[in-house]
Structures are given as C-alpha cells and as structure tokens.
Amino acid sequence: MAGATNGPSEDLTSRILHSLTSSDPLLSEIAAPHASFVELKAALDRLASRSMVTYETIEKDEAVLEPEGEQIAANGSHEARVFEALRQAVEGLTVHELEKAIGDKTITKVGQGKAFKEKWISKTKDGKLKAATDAIQDVTREHVLIIKEKKTHPDPKVLADLKKRKLIKIQKVFSFRVHKGPKFALELAKEETDLTAEMLASGSWKTSTFKPYNFRALGADQSSGALHPLNKVRHEIRQIFFEMGFEEMATDRFVESGFWNFDTLFVPQQHPARDLQDTFYISDPATAHKPRATSPDDKRDYEQYWENVRAVHESGKFGSIGYRYPWSPDESLRLVLRTHTTAISAAVLHRLASLQGPNGRPPPARYFSIDRVFRNESVDATHLAEFHQVEGVIADYGLTLGGLMEFMDIFFGKMGIRNLKFKPAYNPYTEPSMEIFSWHEGLNKLVEIGNSGMFRPEMLCAMGLPSDMRVYGFGLSLERPTMIKYGISNIRELLGHKVHLEFIQKNPAVRLDKE
Numbered sequence: 099m100a101g102a103t104n105g106p107s108e109d110l111t112s113r114i115l116h117s118l119t120s121s122d123p124l125l126s127e128i129a130a131p132h133a134s135f136v137e138l139k140a141a142l143d144r145l146a147s148r149s150m151v152t153y154e155t156i157e158k159d160e161a162v163l164e165p166e167g168e169q170i171a172a173n174g175s176h177e178a179r180v181f182e183a184l185r186q187a188v189e190g191l192t193v194h195e196l197e198k199a200i201g202d203k204t205i206t207k208v209g210q211g212k213a214f215k216e217k218w219i220s221k222t223k224d225g226k227l228k229a230a231t232d233a234i235q236d237v238t239r240e241h242v243l244i245i246k247e248k249k250t251h252p253d254p255k256v257l258a259d260l261k262k263r264k265l266i267k268i269q270k271v272f273s274f275r276v277h278k279g280p281k282f283a284l285e286l287a288k289e290e291t292d293l294t295a296e297m298l299a300s301g302s303w304k305t306s307t308f309k310p311y312n313f314r315a316l317g318a319d320q321s322s323g324a325l326h327p328l329n330k331v332r333h334e335i336r337q338i339f340f341e342m343g344f345e346e347m348a349t350d351r352f353v354e355s356g357f358w359n360f361d362t363l364f365v366p367q368q369h370p371a372r373d374l375q376d377t378f379y380i381s382d383p384a385t386a387h388k389p390r391a392t393s394p395d396d397k398r399d400y401e402q403y404w405e406n407v408r409a410v411h412e413s414g415k416f417g418s419i420g421y422r423y424p425w426s427p428d429e430s431l432r433l434v435l436r437t438h439t440t441a442i443s444a445a446v447l448h449r450l451a452s453l454q455g456p457n458g459r460p461p462p463a464r465y466f467s468i469d470r471v472f473r474n475e476s477v478d479a480t481h482l483a484e485f486h487q488v489e490g491v492i493a494d495y496g497l498t499l500g501g502l503m504e505f506m507d508i509f510f511g512k513m514g515i516r517n518l519k520f521k522p523a524y525n526p527y528t529e530p531s532m533e534i535f536s537w538h539e540g541l542n543k544l545v546e547i548g549n550s551g552m553f554r555p556e557m558l559c560a561m562g563l564p565s566d567m568r569v570y571g572f573g574l575s576l577e578r579p580t581m582i583k584y585g586i587s588n589i590r591e592l593l594g595h596k597v598h599l600e601f602i603q604k605n606p607a608v609r610l611d612k613e
C-alpha cells in the first residue's frame with residue numbers, strides 16, 4: 099500500500115504525531131478509546147520504523163469486578179444484606195422468612211454464616227434470627243467500591259482476599275509510553291512503494307521517499323488448494339516402497355470381476371467374504387467378459403488360466419485336492435467393487451508368469467499399490483464402506499517365511515514402527531498367513547497394523563508361475579497410520595462429507611516418525 103492513503107491507520111498515526119507535540123512522553127490512553135491494542139501497536143511500529151517516534155510497552159495488572167463483586171458494589175455484601183433485613187424486622191425472622199426477604203437462597207446462607215461470625219446477628223429463644231447490634235460497617239463493600247473506581251487497592255492482602263472469594267479478577271492491561279524520535283515530524287511523508295520506469299525517466303526517484311521494506315511481515319493466507327492427510331502419508335509410504343526397489347501397480351479399476359477379486363485368489367465361491375453383506379455387486383452391467391487379451395501384444399492363454407482356476411477349485415490340481423464343489427462360471431463373472439487391491443496383485447502376478455528373465459524364467463519382482471477398496475460394512479467411528487489399502491508383493495526363488503518377517507521389520511521400521519509381533523492367521527490365498535501387530539505407546543496395547551502371508555501354489559501355479567517361485571504378499575490400511583499420525587479418533591473426520599476444510603488446509607506436512 100502506498101504511504102499516503104487516507105485509511106483509519108493514517109488517522110491514527112496522524113493523531114499520535116499531533117498529540118506528541120503537546121506532551122512528551124505521551125501515554126497511550128489518548129488514542130486508546132478508538133484503537134484496539136493491535137491497531138495502536140501497528141501505527142506505533144510504522145512510526146518507529148521511520149524513527150519518528152520511540153516507544154515502550156507498559157504492562158500492568160488491573161483489578162476488575164466479577165458479576166458477584168458488581169452485585170456487592172450495588173447492594174452490599176451478603177452478610178450486610180442479612181443484617182439489614184433482620185434489623186428491619188423487630189421480632190426477628192425465621193430462616194425461611196429471611197430467605198424470602200432477601201430473595202436468594204445462597205446469599206442468605208453465606209451471609210448468615212458470615213454475619214454470625216461478625217456477631218452482627220444472633221438467635222432468639224424460639225429459634226428465629228435477629229439483629230444483634232444497631233449499626234455495622236460493610237468493609238467488603240467499601241473495598242469493592244474502591245476497586246471499582248481505582249481498578250486496584252492499596253492493600254495487596256485485600257486484593258488477594260477478594261480474588262480468592264471470586265469477587266474480583268486481575269487482568270493484564272497494556273499501554274504505551276511514546277516519545278518523539280530523531281526524525282519526528284507532524285506528517286508522514288508520502289512514501290513510494292515501487293520504483294517505476296516513469297520515476298527513472300523523470301529523475302523523481304532522487305527526491306522520493308521510499309517505504310521501508312518490512313521483512314517481518316507475514317504474507318496473507320492464500321485460500322489455495324491443499325493436500326489431504328491421506329495423500330501426504332501415501333506419498334511417504336510410496337517413497338519407502340521406491341527406496342526398497344518396488345514398482346507401482348496400476349490400480350485404475352475399481353470394478354473387477356469375481357474372477358480376479360476372488361477366484362484367482364483361491365477364495366471359494368461359498369466364502370462369506372463374497373456375501374452381499376460384505377461385497378458390493380454391480381447391477382448394471384452385472385457381468386464381466388471372460389478374462390481375455392485386450393491388446394494384440396498380449397499372447398497369454400486366458401482360456402488355459404480360466405480352466406486352471408476352475409480345476410483347482412473344483413477337483414484340485416498342482417498337487418492340491420481343491421475345495422471339491424461345482425465351480426460356477428456365472429458367479430466368477432459377476433461384477434464387484436473390488437474388496438481388496440489383491441485383485442490387482444493377482445493380475446500383475448499373472449502377467450509376471452508370462453515374462454522371461456535372463457534364464458528364460460519369470461524374473462524376481464517387487465510390486466506395490468496404494469488405492470481405494472470397497473466393503474459393504476456398517477459405517478462407524480473406525481469403519482467406512484471404502485478405505486485405502488497399501489499392498490506389497492515380492493516374488494523370488496527360494497523365499498522363506500523368516501525372510502517375510504525380516505522384510506516386515508525393515509519396511510515398518512522405515513515408517514517408525516518397531517518391535518513387531520506376528521500372529522498366525524488365515525487367508526484363503528496365503529499359507530502360512532500372519533497378522534502383524536505393533537506396540538502402541540499411546541494406547542498401551544498391541545494394535546494390528548497389517549496382514550501378510552505367502553501366496554498358495556493353488557493361486558500361483560494356476561497362473562503358470564514356476565513351482566519354485568515363492569511370493570510374499572502383505573496389506574495394510576492407509577487410514578490407520580494416518581489417524582495415528584494426525585491424532586484422529588473418528589475416521590469420518592478424515593474422509594467423507596463431514597471433513598472440515600480448515601483441517602485439510604492447516605494440518606502439517608506429515609513426517610512418519612523416523613529416527
């Protein structure tokens with residue numbers, strides 16, 4: 099902004115300068131009624147940065163009355179009110195009558211106790227209350243009135259006592275003492291904010307006053323786009339995968355056939371995961387094509403694969419006795435919203451089976467994906483019907499279960515998660531399978547952080563992978579580490595229509611706690 103605008107801040111600087119001619123030092127109260135502390139300080143800083151004034155900030159404590167203190171200032175202390183009510187009743191009053199006369203139970207009760215202590219009141223023989231003296235001095239009210247007027251009291255003990263009784267509170271007030279500075283003048287010179295071509299051409303720059311740069315000014319907040327926390331954590335986990343030599347799988351297909359989502363993974367067609375309560379089925383179109391090549395370069399024999407999957411389920415193959423049930427092609431061709439990204443892993447491993455490494459066999463490979471999956475679950479604080487899965491697959495010759503555990507240690511270690519515990523588990527497509535747990539300091543218990551295993555030969559051999567190739571697989575949700583990282587306990591604060599935009603804009607860049 100140019101220096102010579104006529105805004106309210108112009109007014110304020112000008113008022114400060116004019117007031118200084120009549121008194122130096124100047125106390126801030128002069129400008130205070132119309133200017134907030136912040137505006138006043140801004141105006142002073144503006145003048146001080148041009149050496150037109152110097153100033154210091156004075157901080158002092160001020161006592162102000164709480165509502166109860168105000169009441170006492172107006173009507174007298176509780177004990178004085180009790181005394182006054184009794185003084186007027188020559189016969190004395192029952193407690194009930196006294197309450198009625200005062201109109202407030204608490205005031206009556208508190209005031210009664212204090213008035214007894216002061217010996218202002220006493221009890222009659224028939225149990226009534228009466229005044230015990232002709233006149234009293236209401237010291238509390240006197241103190242409160244002094245504070246109301248002077249905002250302090252000469253006796254610190256009085257202040258402390260009234261504060262303890264919650265009749266007053268002490269608050270800080272700031273004021274400024276302002277002096278003329280070496281470049282004091284009554285007007286702020288017109289200040290240029292830009293050096294323009296015209297100023298250079300006319301030479302006016304030589305005599306212009308330039309506005310000093312304020313290097314400490316904070317930029318205005320921009321309402322720009324922001325990265326979602328899930329995106330930030332996803333980014334970090336992706337980096338870890340790349341660092342460990344993984345290749346990213348293309349996950350751009352939310353809709354899969356039952357074949358890829360279940361059958362290729364040796365999930366039997368009666369498995370509860372395939373129920374309507376767990377899986378979303380697509381109604382239009384309801385069925386998929388049979389798996390087939392979609393490009394001329396794809397020379398894989400899909401018919402053979404289809405038959406292998408049927409056989410391994412129905413009658414057994416590749417050394418397995420199978421599940422021994424009539425396998426239904428229709429069931430396999432139903433379209434579903436994918437329930438896990440393992441459907442993608444299956445397709446990628448099927449492609450791996452057709453690749454030839456240096457020795458003519460499929461080469462070792464590492465793949466990962468991080469994307470959305472869908473489950474027909476009832477939504478609550480920790481479950482949504484859709485979430486994100488982080489999934490990794492490692493294919494190599496001569497892999498062992500111990501190697502999978504070591505890999506998990508390294509992988510999660512890079513995310514700052516240590517001391518893993520493994521628990522035997524069951525997945526239709528892996529054997530052995532292990533749930534992965536880690537100790538959560540905050541919750542003080544073991545929490546499940548992932549699921550893993552070695553893919554079964556029923557799945558791998560059907561694809562045509564060599565029988566001595568072993569494949570590790572593991573999965574975890576992206577939401578869990580994100581919620582831990584950002585301290586969120588309800589998943590709906592993270593994902594969906596209830597998320598606060600401000601939360602998305604203001605939250606920090608994530609750093610998984612690495613040492």
Ligand code: PHE
Pocket residue numbers: 437438439440489525528549550551570571572573574
């Ligand atoms: N698909 C599993 C899940 O949904 C994760 C997993 C992937 C387990 C690969 C083992 C192997 O939790």
